[in-house]
Amino acid sequence: MGEEFENIIFDHSFDPVSPSRLIELYAESKVTLGINHYVDPGLTDLFNLTYSKARDFEAPISGACYLTQHTKELDQLFPKEGVLMTYRSVDDMCEKA
Secondary structure (H helix, E strand, C coil): CCHHHHHHHCCCCCCCCCHHHHHHHHHHCCCEEECCECCCCCCCCHHHCECCCCHHHHHHHCCCCEEEECCHHHHHHCCCCCCCEEECCHHHHHHHC
16 A cells, blocks of 8 residues: 555554553543445445444443444444444545544
8 A cells, every 4th residue: 555554554663552541542532433444456435345343342332432434234233323323424424523
């Protein structure tokens, strides 16, 4: 993806956040933003390539206001409204945030 991206990814000069501090950060944040898509180099419609991940559970359980990209699985995993918010486009994300 380019030299600048690789320099960020492979820069190990930062300290990882401990699990207990991560929970605190979720709870202290105004909004925790989730991005649930992956990039397939052969496709241009990124918002159709989505998946659910552990953060989809960690953030709401920690008390965060969690705004994440919509996936089919989230409707089944969180049938009760208000546990998390989802977006389907960049404009939708900006409006809800």
